[in-house]
Amino acid sequence: MAAELTAPAGRAIVLIGFMGAGKTTAARRVGRLLDQDVVDADALIAERIGMPIDRCFAEHGEARFRAEESACVGEALEQADGGVFSLGGGALHSERIRAALRRHVAILLDVDVNVAWERAAGRGRPLARDPQEFRELYIRRRPLYMAAADVVVPADGRERVDDALPSILALADARARGADIRLLWATSDSHDYPVFVGRGLLDARLSPVSGQGFCVTDDQVGPRYVERLGPLATTITIPAGETNKSLATAEQVWVALGQHGMTQSDHLVALGGGVVGDLAGFCAATYQRGVPVVQIPTTLVSQVDSAYGGKTGVDLPQAKNYVGAYHQPASVIADVDTLASLPPAEAAAGYAEVVKTALIAGGDLWERVRSGAEPDADVIFACARTKLAVVAMDERDHGLRQVLNLGHTVGHAIETVTGYARYRHGEAVALGLLAALRLSEQDELRSEVAALLAAHGLPTTLDAEAIDLDEVIAATARDKKRRSGQAVPFVLLDAPGAARPGCQISDVALQSAVNELAHP
Numbered sequence: 001m002a003a004e005l006t007a008p009a010g011r012a013i014v015l016i017g018f019m020g021a022g023k024t025t026a027a028r029r030v031g032r033l034l035d036q037d038v039v040d041a042d043a044l045i046a047e048r049i050g051m052p053i054d055r056c057f058a059e060h061g062e063a064r065f066r067a068e069e070s071a072c073v074g075e076a077l078e079q080a081d082g083g084v085f086s087l088g089g090g091a092l093h094s095e096r097i098r099a100a101l102r103r104h105v106a107i108l109l110d111v112d113v114n115v116a117w118e119r120a121a122g123r124g125r126p127l128a129r130d131p132q133e134f135r136e137l138y139i140r141r142r143p144l145y146m147a148a149a150d151v152v153v154p155a156d157g158r159e160r161v162d163d164a165l166p167s168i169l170a171l172a173d174a175r176a177r178g179a180d181i182r183l184l185w186a187t188s189d190s191h192d193y194p195v196f197v198g199r200g201l202l203d204a205r206l207s208p209v210s211g212q213g214f215c216v217t218d219d220q221v222g223p224r225y226v227e228r229l230g231p232l233a234t235t236i237t238i239p240a241g242e243t244n245k246s247l248a249t250a251e252q253v254w255v256a257l258g259q260h261g262m263t264q265s266d267h268l269v270a271l272g273g274g275v276v277g278d279l280a281g282f283c284a285a286t287y288q289r290g291v292p293v294v295q296i297p298t299t300l301v302s303q304v305d306s307a308y309g310g311k312t313g314v315d316l317p318q319a320k321n322y323v324g325a326y327h328q329p330a331s332v333i334a335d336v337d338t339l340a341s342l343p344p345a346e347a348a349a350g351y352a353e354v355v356k357t358a359l360i361a362g363g364d365l366w367e368r369v370r371s372g373a374e375p376d377a378d379v380i381f382a383c384a385r386t387k388l389a390v391v392a393m394d395e396r397d398h399g400l401r402q403v404l405n406l407g408h409t410v411g412h413a414i415e416t417v418t419g420y421a422r423y424r425h426g427e428a429v430a431l432g433l434l435a436a437l438r439l440s441e442q443d444e445l446r447s448e449v450a451a452l453l454a455a456h457g458l459p460t461t462l463d464a465e466a467i468d469l470d471e472v473i474a475a476t477a478r479d480k481k482r483r484s485g486q487a488v489p490f491v492l493l494d495a496p497g498a499a500r501p502g503c504q505i506s507d508v509a510l511q512s513a514v515n516e517l518a519h520p
Helices: 023-034 041-049 053-079 095-101 113-120 131-148 159-176 222-229 247-259 274-289 300-306 336-341 344-361 363-370 377-393 400-405 408-417 425-439 443-455 469-476 507-518
Strands: 013-016 038-040 084-086 105-110 151-154 180-186 193-199 213-218 234-238 267-272 293-297 311-314 323-326 331-335 490-495 498-503
Touching: 013 023, 023 038, 023 084, 023 105, 023 159, 038 041, 041 053, 041 084, 053 095, 095 131, 105 131, 105 159, 113 131, 131 363, 151 159, 159 180, 159 193, 180 377, 193 336, 193 377, 213 222, 213 274, 222 234, 222 267, 222 336, 234 247, 247 274, 247 311, 267 274, 274 293, 274 300, 274 311, 274 323, 293 300, 300 336, 300 344, 300 377, 300 425, 331 336, 331 377, 344 363, 344 377, 344 425, 344 443, 363 377, 363 443, 377 400, 400 490, 400 498, 408 425, 408 469, 408 490, 425 443, 425 490, 425 507, 469 507
Parallel strands: 013 084, 013 105, 038 084, 105 151, 151 180, 193 331, 213 234, 213 267, 267 293, 293 331
Antiparallel strands: 180 193, 311 323, 490 498
């Protein structure tokens, strides 16, 4: 691999993260792969002050150490025109270091706090002696890491950075050409893949897959963006809209791929919103028993949610997403510039998924969304990271992943009953969220969420004269999450950041929650 990879010109690669993330080991591996000098910041500081770091803490206190760290590491980063650096867990408290880091490529090794404690405790680290203080420090530092990171890689395996390195170098090259870009390294039992989020990405040629590209898009998105993707073997255009996410449309795509000679050494490009992404992903999963798919989401709902995680499929008249397959993408390229062309109603529909994801995540993301912040690139990045963290633990919906269906059981039922034509997916999810919060007995939170949704032009009530509420309730029983002999499970929310999947609710409670949507 080393012979095929070239270090970014004039930029250092800098490993950041909490104690126990494995930054030093990863830096050495990257240095070997790129044939670059490796600088361990802690070793640099110890040499400067003439004593081990734990002794400096003991004799002079943390404040003295931080001052030395800021001066020593800040100067080294300011002067660096290459190389690989490993920074200490608290280095980003220094404004000088944060400023110097901006012209380099910062890779956050994202470690779970429990794993970090197991790795760091009892090893002479002065800040890893009390588990509660350790956890509180982790929480305080986390926003610093996320704000500084150009790349986020899970710290659960030594090979992760090795696998991600070609994509990291692609990011560095795109940044050098003016793209505003960040990278998430998505992991799952099936395989890992890069998720690029930013501006100016359609022209950046970021896809890591080989062979010819065959594009599936719709008649609204294709004319705007397909020419910016570079050479393609062919482009297959479908009509826009959820009603076209069907087996009949999938057959049209399969036939066209066969007619144009697509092989297993080629790849499919899904350019569009959730409908195109789901449909093209399903076609990729099944054409010749599976070809790679590159997801290029162009709507808010797809950039926040549907492009990630490998769920693909089409609808049946009986229920939404009833036919499908798990098929992780080869990569995801989310160019937020495409959102500028969205009609207001489509942008609003995507906002429902932002709220849903923020409720699942809690913490900083929920606080930002509840404050009224618009879904910019940072919010989209945080939403994608939230979903990918869940998928990494439960790729195939055995339990935890079901939290991502918050609000979707009633939402999907509304879409099904109305023939996928009256409500956009996000609009139905908005209503489903309100029902889920009522079922969760979160009255104040329901009111707050209703206000957020209404402020963004989303519906908060159902038209009882046009929609049979009993049919909506009956349709929830056909949700694809149900199991034989059991009622469909619901996702409830104890508080932002505390979702519970697999909850059984009474018929009376469900009827009351759905009726309230029509008669608030």
